[in-house]
Structures are given as structure tokens and as C-alpha cells.
Amino acid sequence: MHHIRIAILCLVVWLLAGCTEQDQSYLATRAVEALQTTEAIVKTTAVAASKTAAAEAAQAVQTQVAAVKQTAEAMITHRTDDGPFTVDSDLTRLATVSGAQLDAAIKAIRPDSPLIGLGQGFVDAGKKHGINAFYIAAHSAWESSWGTSPLARDKNNLFGYGAYDSCPYECAWTFKTKEECVDTVMLLVKTDYLTEGGKYYNGATLRGMNVKYATDQNWQNGIASIMNSLASKAG
Missing domain, CATH: 1.10.530.10 (Lysozyme)
Structure with a gap:
């Protein structure tokens, strides 16, 4: 469990470097959710103590990590723009305004x-x-x-x-x-x-x-x- 937690946190820290403050908050939330899910899965697996449950747990952990990575990479790719603007500004760059x-x-x-x-x-x-x-x-x-x-x-x-x-x-x-x-x-x-x-x-x-x-x-x-x-x- 300790190694899984460290792996997810390292991944998040690496991805946060390219995010805006708003995206960092969202990504951090997703990371917490991933860790919580992972902990729940590991606890359940420990009780079940079966090879099938362990395999399912490992797969679920991989899915959670992949989801966090995919979300972060999408945010980094889709960079934001809050100005200043010109007639040549890319209109597909999202604003962070509420x-x-x-x-x-x-x-x-x-x-x-x-x-x-x-x-x-x-x-x-x-x-x-x-x-x-x-x-x-x-x-x-x-x-x-x-x-x-x-x-x-x-x-x-x-x-x-x-x-x-x-x-x-x-x-x-x-x-x-x-x-x-x-x-x-x-x-x-x-x-x-x-x-x-x-x-x-x-x-x-x-x-x-x-x-x-x-x-x-x-x-x-x-x-x-x-x-x-x-x-x-x-x-």
C-alpha cells in the first residue's frame, strides 16, 4: 500500500508542474479520490485474501492512476488564456474565469x-x-x-x-x-x-x-x- 501511495503522489507532483492553479486544485482532488479508493480496495483485499481479489485490486489501482494521469495531461494540453487578447489569439484556449x-x-x-x-x-x-x-x-x-x-x-x-x-x-x-x-x-x-x-x-x-x-x-x-x-x- 505504501509503494502504491508513493507512486500516485509522485505522478501527481510531476503532472502538477504544467497545470494552472485551478487545474492543480482539481487534479489534487482526483488524486485524493484515487488514494481513498486504493486504500479501500487494499483493505477489502486483505480481508478476502484471495488471488482473484488481489488481481482485481491491482487492476483497479492501475485504472485509478491512469484516470488521474489522463485528466492531468488533458488539462496541460488544453492550456488556458485569460488575456491580453488580440485578433490572433487562439479562441479554443479556455478562460479560467467564473x-x-x-x-x-x-x-x-x-x-x-x-x-x-x-x-x-x-x-x-x-x-x-x-x-x-x-x-x-x-x-x-x-x-x-x-x-x-x-x-x-x-x-x-x-x-x-x-x-x-x-x-x-x-x-x-x-x-x-x-x-x-x-x-x-x-x-x-x-x-x-x-x-x-x-x-x-x-x-x-x-x-x-x-x-x-x-x-x-x-x-x-x-x-x-x-x-x-x-x-x-x-x-
Whole structure:
């Protein structure tokens, strides 16, 4: 049991070096869970004292160690980005901001914004689809005039999705809720614009998205500016 504990702890210490503070906390929790499970298995095995139980225990320990390693490596690979941002920032790098921090940042910039309260929705969509939450919030703020546009008010459409210069209102998609809009549009953005091989992919950046997403060439600069404003207020 002592050797197993040391092996897991050494593995965790090695992996923690490449993690953010938030990821370190999560990884440490997983390590504790792994050790607790291991101890329980070893105790059960000692009582059973059978070769079959011992083999199952060993396999379970290996599975726990592998799970911790896989989680940590995934976190290290998927590095975070909390700014400063440019039009060439990788939008698939996750932000470490919380929903409450994002709401506070929006409120600090636009105290009357209907986007206040959607912070957790932006964060959840970012984690679900692998997109920076500052970008999601900034994109919605730019397209919807901080949640006050007719599309945001009448159709819960925060991103102008489906709208064209020749059909700016009628053609825009309608969503049941603003949260549904965030989740649906971010899935499409990730698939079509931010993933290599996507039909509108020109790089996972604002500059790359601007090629097909918007005719306004200042679109990329406007969103990058709001991303930095949000990041500065969330800090």
C-alpha cells in the first residue's frame, strides 16, 4: 500500500508542474479520490485474501492512476488564456474565469446590460465546446449591443446568427432562451469556424472568423477590445 501511495503522489507532483492553479486544485482532488479508493480496495483485499481479489485490486489501482494521469495531461494540453487578447489569439484556449466574475465584469462595463446573469452560461458553453468564455461573452456583447438589440430582445439571438445584410431581422434565428442561443451558436462556431476542416475555417482566431462570419472588417477588433475589457474587470 505504501509503494502504491508513493507512486500516485509522485505522478501527481510531476503532472502538477504544467497545470494552472485551478487545474492543480482539481487534479489534487482526483488524486485524493484515487488514494481513498486504493486504500479501500487494499483493505477489502486483505480481508478476502484471495488471488482473484488481489488481481482485481491491482487492476483497479492501475485504472485509478491512469484516470488521474489522463485528466492531468488533458488539462496541460488544453492550456488556458485569460488575456491580453488580440485578433490572433487562439479562441479554443479556455478562460479560467467564473460565471460570477464574468457577470461582475459585464456589470462594471454596462450596469444596465441584460447579459448580466448569463455569466455561468458563457462559462459552461466554453467548457462544453472548448471555447474561451471571454470570447463568447464579448461576441454576444458586440453583436447584441450588450443584450439590448431587437434580435436579442425579440428572438433571444445574441450573436446575429442567421442574419444577413440584406435580411438583418427576419432571417435571424429565434431561440427559446438566451442560454439556448449561447449553447447552439457556440456549437456551430466551434464546428464550422474554429475546427480545422470546418466549412468556414480560416484559423481558430477572430481574424480567421472574420473572413466568413462578418462583412464588417472591424468585427475582429471590436470583439478583441471587449474581451480585454472583460478580462481586466474580471481580474
